[in-house]
Amino acid sequence: MVARRRKREAKEAEERLPSPPGYSAIPIKFSEKQQASHYLYVREHRVREGTKSPWPHKRTLFVLNVPPYCTEECLSRLFSPCGSVQSVELQERPDLTESPKEPTSKFFHPKPVPGFQVAYVVFRKPSGVSAALALKDPLLVSTESHPVKTGVHKWISEYADSVLDPEALRAEVDTFMEAYDKKTAEEEAKAKEEEGVPDEEGWVKVTRRGRRSALPWTEAASLRVLEREKQKRARKELLNFYAWQHRETKMEHLAQLRKKFEEDKQRIELMRAQRKFRPY
Amino acid sequence: MVSDYSGTSPMVLELGGVLRSCPLIDLSPGAFHFRPREKLRLVMETILEGTGQEGKKVSSKKCVLEGLLQPVKLSPAELYKEPTNEELNRLRETESLFHSSLLRLQVEELLKEVRLSEKKKERIDTFLQEVNKRILRVPSTPETELTDQAWLPAGVRVPLHQVPFTVKGCFHFLPPVRVTIVGSYLLDTCIRPDINVDMALIMPREILQDKDALNHRYFRKRALFLAHLAHHLAQDPLFGSVRFSYNNGCHLKPSLLLRPHGKDERLVTVRLHPCPPPDFFRPCRLLPTKNNVRSAWYRGQNPPGDGSPEPPTPHYNTWILQDMALESHVQLLSAMLGSASGLKDGVALLKVWLRQRELDKGLGGFSGFLVSMLVTFLVSTRKIHTTMSGYQVLRSVLQFLATTDLTVNGISLCLSSDPSLPALADFHQAFSVVFLDSSGRLNLCADVTASTYHQVQHEARLSMVLLDSKADDGFQLLLMTPKPMIRAFDHILHLRPLSCLQAACHRLKLWPELQDHGGDYVSAALGPLTTLLEQGLESRVHLLAHSRPSVPEWEISQDPPKHRHSRAVTLGLLLRPEGLTSVLEMGPEADQPKAADFRQFWGYRSELRRFQDGAIREAVVWEAGSMAQKRLIPQQVVTHLLALHADIPDTCIHYVGGFLDALIQGLKETSSTGEEALAAAVRCYDDLSHLLWGLEGLPLTVSAVQGVHPVLRYTEVFPPTPIWPAYSSYERLREQASLVPRPNKPCPAYVEPMTVVCHLEGSGQWPQDAEAVQRVRAAFQLRLAEILTQQHGLQCRATATHTDVLKDGFVFRVRVAYQREPQILREMWTPEGMISLRDTTASLRLERDTKQLPLLTSALHGLQKQHPAFSGVARLAKRWVRAQLLGEGFSDESLDLVAAALFLHPEPFSPPSSPQVGFLRFLYLVSTFDWKNNPLVVNLNDDLTAEEQVEIRSGFLAARAQLPVMVIITPQDRKSSVWTQDGPTAQILQQLVVLAAEALPILEKQLMDPWGPGDIRTVFRPPLDMYDVLIRLCPRHIPRHRQAVDSPAASFCRGLFSEPRPSPLMPVLGYDPPQLYLAQLREAFGDLALFFYDQHGGEVIGVLWKPTSFQPQPFKASNTKGRMVVAQGGELVMVPNVEAILEDFAVLGKGLVQSVEARSERWTV
Structure with a gap:
């Protein structure tokens, strides 16, 4: 049955690969040896009018369903026949935000394990995109001239990479901390400058400086104060002082018992349904 | 129908359109004809349904259907209406006659059932x-x-x-x-x-x-x-x-x-x-x-x-007297019990109680008739009143049994003071337990042996403790939990064939007893033998009980069965953990007259020894080096004494106590179950923490060092051994002084660093920004590595988050923690400029790793000191769960806590003292616990009071929908169940429940078989026929290959020396190709399939497709992973590209994967 399906698929592939509207499908395989292939779904990268995108207009190819063994260099190599590639970026999911990415540190943000990803391939010329959309032949990720490491070899090289140079780490930490110290110093200087200067409405901000700054205004602290107030009030109240209070307490007790009884009945019914009363 | 279960990934496998209410726990035997696969797929969709229906009033009938308790909502009108007289009476009755209304209802239901x-x-x-x-x-x-x-x-x-x-x-x-x-x-x-x-x-x-x-x-x-x-x-x-x-x-x-x-x-x-x-x-x-x-x-x-x-x-x-008194006894009983329904209820409850404990059957059992007579006795002595409820009768009888020793002070129903009647002392001389009937001549307990009575007493005492503890499910534990011998006793032993007892009778000169018992050598020998063993095992055993010979039935055309044809006699030992540590049996000083008795009792094993205080005493010394061997000293004692005094050769004794030990024995261990190796690792950790405390030159001094790794709470299945790498099998990274595996060599030995959290003294100098804190911590890690190398010559390697330290062949991973960091991660600014604290994933994880995990580890470390069997039980349990390929669904800590619950809440048993019984109870707990409606409360250090527990339970019901499927509550974690937040999912838990319910009877049958357990690993082998795809791995790249359940006779050289030689290079740490492979698979195909693997040397990965993701779906840009577009019925839909995925399995695991076995007959796309 599998064979028949494969044949059918092969025939279909010859005619035209089914692809969702707006996309075109490009088969991709790991190497010659594999028989079945995954499909990249590609289209020109477009965004709604008015929204900004980090990717250049017209020249960017948006690629879906990039297999996990496919790296950025790979994609760049695979699409270079269509036109020279300027950059390739792989992401876990389509990028909708506009904010530019912060450069990440390899020490503090190790690369996650890749799954199926999406890619943004930026060509130097718009013609590259249209050429890519017309691709039909299966792409090969790993070839003899450009082998791609997977499995044991990949894990070993990753392990070797994970053994880091402490000196580089130290240097990175030092530069970061220097920048951080500078930033805080600047902020402090700014705050000092503003001290005693009224803002546009005439308010003057007064702060207590020093090692122990004033208690920060936190939610937890304000809740604590409220709680304390409540306790104070409760302590002043008299319990069971009036006859009606007494009556109500009794009624409340009865209501509690009733509620408990209802709960117990439900429990029993459940246990009965589960035959929990068959002792053996 | 399917609603998300918040907090856990919404992954629900459906079985076609069949909606079956599959109660999570009630696994009646009839349910077992499902194949495991179907069982896995029979998902309790119902458990999850409550979330979508909040606010609606749910009828109790529906609850029953769903098997889920709902918080009760009563309208104020119902709650505050005027009570009727009847209602008030019932409430008052409940208060005075029963423990609680729940207990009353339960007792009524039980009586209805029986x-x-x-x-x-x-x-x-x-x-x-x-x-x-x-x-x-x-x-x-x-x-x-x-x-x-x-x-x-x-x-x-x-x-x-x-x-x-x-x-x-x-x-x-x-x-x-x-x-x-x-x-x-x-x-x-x-x-x-x-x-x-x-x-x-x-x-x-x-x-x-x-x-x-x-x-x-x-x-x-x-x-x-x-x-x-x-x-x-x-x-x-x-x-x-x-x-x-x-x-x-x-x-x-x-x-x-x-x-x-x-x-x-x-x-x-x-x-x-x-x-x-x-x-x-x-x-x-x-x-x-x-x-x-x-x-x-x-x-x-x-x-x-x-x-x-x-x-x-x-x-x-x-x-003969019994036959004569049959009619008079029934008259007495009907006069006493006839009109009082409470007494009858009580007798029925007591019978259930006895039967659950297997005390009522066989010759010399504590039968229902005896209990009825006991109730009559208590009525006649005014200890029970005829208006008492069944529950009170039960309680009074248990109280009486717990406090009265009938082997010393017999009781009598006889009121007359006729001088012709024999004295109680005469009866005590002839019988071990004395309870005379109203004639004063017949001992009702004539056949009851002393050890049976002691067992009854022991049970009564345990039950009284349980009743007094106000436990919520006391009824369930007291009357509904069976206590078969194999699960109640730490060790058991079978004597078989029974003909060996005949020889024993002659050796013990029991001819008068044989004459008295009409030739029944089994019951004639039982009493003296148990007395003998009790004397020999005195310091090591709490209780020694024996099974009562069963009562056979036979056709009238056959001869009655012979004694030797009945099954083996089984003895159960309840060990005393504090007595087990000693290998010495100290006797009297040599010149005292008692010395002769001692020599006579122990025979050739008794020898004169000179002790440190100068005394020369008779003593017996048993050979036992490790904890596992010490636990089995009772076996040596029993074998020796029976051979010496009763001529029973050791071939006739089948001692069941250490069969499961083999499963937690490391590679080179043959006599130990790893307790010693764990202790060695812990000692090394102690040394390291001393070094850390005494470090000079850190900007802040170390204030606390806390272990968080399972090794440091004695629950790592295979304890680490010191490693001495052979450099020839590795590449060397000279600059970083580290070793790296070589692709052309077999995968090197797996070394897991033991994580240690290191707290520094408080300081105001820390930055108040999360990113900056990370950098400062990294600086500390670097400095720590530097100083440790300088001051103590230890090989260290620092990264941004931890420092690996090599000490005496063990590798520790020291993490510096800053107390306020979770707080910083939690801070958010509200629009008004107020700082509010919100839990984020990062803050929760950090808090778990640096606060809760150290607390848990030290609590469990303490538990191990209190109950030496904890380590064995926890490790066996984990071993089993992982061997069933379910290990990755459960966090290490959650399984440890379940094992801890067996020790902290052993009711109705006593805490286990051997891994075997603990493991059986683990299986029983897992297979019967109602995870849907109950949290598993693990009261570490007894920090939760009874009131707090009640509060926790009611809070649990109200918040059930937001909680994980499996909820484990500890004193440190009263609400959120941190250790089960990330799993198991409902399906995995259900699968575990099913497997445990199947494994338990198989294992118990094997252990109760007097002729040997057969293959004890049977229940540890996972069923593989339920998986859709099997990925077979190449043993060359499985570093823990030798840990497999069926350990291969030979494996590959893992690049280690067997004897210590100092290593200046850091060994390969945490490199386990199967785990790396699984991480890739889960990342790439986690939406489409589940992957199952036994991390202890498994050679196969089981893959189960998720049926929901196999449904054709419309195209979505965010959901194309591993799928392809096909035309189906004129529409374009997406289906998983199965054939390419199967090839991907091989591509991603190149070198590791041997073959990918697709069982394509099991699925259709």
């Missing part, structure tokens, strides 16, 4: 009348000699061993004078499912002769009477089966069992007991001091000439 219905009673009554008629119609026979049995028809054999055969006397059959119903049926205290009706047939005086009490004559006549009766009744079509059995296991007294024909066959068993007319034998001749079996007749030799008196035959006398 009581006979009126309809059945009617059917039984008509059957009894028929039986009565037919018995009276049996024809009489002519008189013959007792030894002449030719008149008996061919199809029936005498149900008695007639040894010696010759006996004086004549017999002829006459129909009974009277047929009366005796026993529980009449009193309405009989309990289902085995309804027995006892009928006493009063034999006519003409059959019996004056001296029939002598030399078994009465019993011979009784047997012949039954045989003739059986022959005639067997021909009657009314009866479905007519068989013989022993009355209470006493082999001199057979009884005839009648069962109705047809569909009523299981309804009732009528037992016929022939008995003499009440005043036929003179009671004074049947006192415990009298002899009624003459040695001359029994042993076939002349009485010894020295004129020594005949030995008394107390048991033999009692059996």
